[in-house]
Amino acid sequence: MAEVEKQLPLSPQDGGRSECGEEPPDGGAAVGIAEPAPPSTGSPVTEELAEDTKKKIDVLLKAVGDTPIMKTKKWTVERTRTIQGLVDFIKKFLKLVASEQLFIYVNQSFAPSPDQEVGTLYECFGSDGKLVLHYCKSQAWG
């Protein structure tokens, strides 16, 4: 799943949205689970881009431990983006070297497998219209 990303694969929510003309979903919607109800009202950003709410979900990234905190924490991510894609993105954003591992957790404790789609995670663990993911860097093995 290593796409050559010329643009940011994620759209930041802070400081205005930019429609990044992202590549279409890789194919296949999230597996098996019914679509969630549309996000609750009161979020002007979401209402603005109503047609995108089906394709993208809101993600809040939180750092764990000594991991650098990302300046932008709120992102809009395509449902079909995988954990691996998100890991690659955060690693580039934080300028981590290849030997540093980055782990992403749901529920602050469980690391989904790298090819898990964020859309599925949102449906299982999302609340208040967003998916909270914790990330942590580590030199895991050696």
Place this chain on the structure above:
Amino acid sequence: MSLNLDTEDDFYLEENRFKQCCAEFIKHSQQIGDGWEWKSIKDFPDGYMSKTHFQMKNGNAPSIFKDSTKESDEQTLTHVEEALDDSEVAGICATSEVIRYEYHVLYSSSYEVPVLYFRACFLDGRPLTLDEIWEGVHECYRARLLEGPWDTITQQEHPLLGQPFFVLHPCRTNEFMAPVLANSQRENRNINYITSWLSIVGPVVGLKLPLSYAKLVSEQNTKTD
């Protein structure tokens, strides 16, 4: 059940706690049919968690040591969703294409952490070579492995069975578990050490945990809140 810790930095897993976590984990595994079992050794107080499953190898997969600069999207292995009997598997596809993976979770008293042992063989009994094992490693972990494969996956004698297994070295386990545990302690959440640990190390060697294990933790937290 909260962890009984001496210091904030001390998140080692005590052996009884290891067994408790495994028991909870296996209970959930049984509920969802994920195939984990507890195995005891006669005359030994020790035991371990074990799971066997089958994967199919897609054609000729390129070795990760060839041309790592070339981006390859090709999945070398396809997961078979459910555990299959040997006879069922042989009936579906050529014997040489199916790999039988066996994963064991043991406790290491010297490191005070769980350790993942695994081995793999084709249905005709031929064991996979270390190279073939590495081909099954998920792409996102390959960069690290390429820099020091011998540091990460080694071949050792299984402490209880005495047979050669591959092992994911445990010496850094505490390092990557500590932030997760510290965080959960701060947030006053109960987490299952084994579930968290296995969710992290499993994918490195082709072992995925269904998401429902994570939801289990969540439900427990809801009940205690």
